[in-house]
Amino acid sequence: MSTLPDTFIAPPCHSQIEILWQDAHLLLINKPSGLLSLSGKNAQNLDSVHHRLVQQFPGCTLVHRLDFGTSGLMVVALNKAINAALCQQFSQRTVAKGYSALLCGHLKEDEGVIEAAIAKDPALFPLMSICAIHGKPARSRYRVMARFHQEQEDGTRLALTRVALTPETGRTHQLRIHCQLLGHPILGCDLYGGRLLPGTEQAPRLMLHAGELDFIHPVTGAAINARHACPF
Numbered sequence: 001m002s003t004l005p006d007t008f009i010a011p012p013c014h015s016q017i018e019i020l021w022q023d024a025h026l027l028l029i030n031k032p033s034g035l036l037s038l039s040g041k042n043a044q045n046l047d048s049v050h051h052r053l054v055q056q057f058p059g060c061t062l063v064h065r066l067d068f069g070t071s072g073l074m075v076v077a078l079n080k081a082i083n084a085a086l087c088q089q090f091s092q093r094t095v096a097k098g099y100s101a102l103l104c105g106h107l108k109e110d111e112g113v114i115e116a117a118i119a120k121d122p123a124l125f126p127l128m129s130i131c132a133i134h135g136k137p138a139r140s141r142y143r144v145m146a147r148f149h150q151e152q153e154d155g156t157r158l159a160l161t162r163v164a165l166t167p168e169t170g171r172t173h174q175l176r177i178h179c180q181l182l183g184h185p186i187l188g189c190d191l192y193g194g195r196l197l198p199g200t201e202q203a204p205r206l207m208l209h210a211g212e213l214d215f216i217h218p219v220t221g222a223a224i225n226a227r228h229a230c231p232f
Contacts, residue, residue: 008126010036010045010068017052020073020228025219026086027057027076028226033205037065037074049074063087067173069188072099072210073226085218090170098212099165099175100145100230103184104194107161111143114178118171127191128173130181139168140178152201160187165208175208207232 015032022028029049031037036048053060053076061077063086077083089095117135118128129135143164149157161184165175176192179185185194188203196202213226 007042008040008045009042010034010040010047013047017049020226025078025082025217027053027060027078028213028224029053029074029076030228031066031071031074031210033069033071036068037062049076064090064170066210067176067206067208069190069206070099070208070210071205071231073213073228074210075213075215075224075226082218086215089215089218093168093170094215096212096214097167097170097210099167100209100211101163101165101175101179102187102207102232103161103163103179103182104159104187105161105184106147106159107142107144107163107182107184109144111141114140114142114181116178116181118174118177120172128171128177130177136171137169138171138174138178140175141166141168142179142182158196205232 011034013032013035015034017032018030020028020030031049036045037050039046039048039051050062057078059079061083063075063077063083066072066074075086077086116130116138117132118138119131119135121129145162145164147161150160152158167174176186176189180192185192187194187207188205209230211228211230215224217224
């Protein structure tokens with residue numbers, strides 16, 4: 001989840017929301033990168049996942065959010081009762097989420113756990129901070145999928161690592177700040193050090209995609225195991 005300052009003006013997002021599956025109770029969608037989950041307090045940030053969907057599905061509500069730059073799977077409740085039931089699953093941590101990301105540099109370890117409490121600091125807004133005293137517990141797992149080099153226009157080679165990320169808690173900016181703590185920020189991250197060095201190609205987006213979402217359908221009791229291929 002992300003909170004952007006009132007001064008942030010989101011550029012127009014021309015990408016469409018993909019409705020991957022729906023029934024009378026909920027939607028599964030693929031959110032494009034560059035689209036807010038909820039409309040911002042700034043009137044210029046009206047466009048969002050919720051603003052678009054409520055035109056077609058009056059009364060729909062977001063159960064969870066993805067950062068502005070993150071793409072991928074979201075579940076949307078079509079009424080208040082479904083929203084409450086799904087929110088309970090998220091709060092009880094029975095929902096499993098999986099992400100794909102490109103990290104700057106080559107990680108030394110093939111897999112690992114990042115455990116570091118995350119706190120909101122008004123002085124750093126909208127940045128979050130690692131704080132063992134005031135922060136809320138946060139835990140993420142990572143697994144290396146591939147290490148490679150990307151050729152740049154100037155002939156240099158950029159070291160990158162493709163990872164699978166599993167957040168075991170759901171703190172704001174958790175994966176982004178935990179990857180920064182590893183020393184390998186997510187490529188394209190403007191808040192936590194993933195922007196490329198001067199002279200290299202600018203990443204076209206935040207290289208973070210929510211590709212796995214597992215939960216229980218609140219009405220049918222069926223296990224929903226949603227998957228969406230990583231676009232980068």
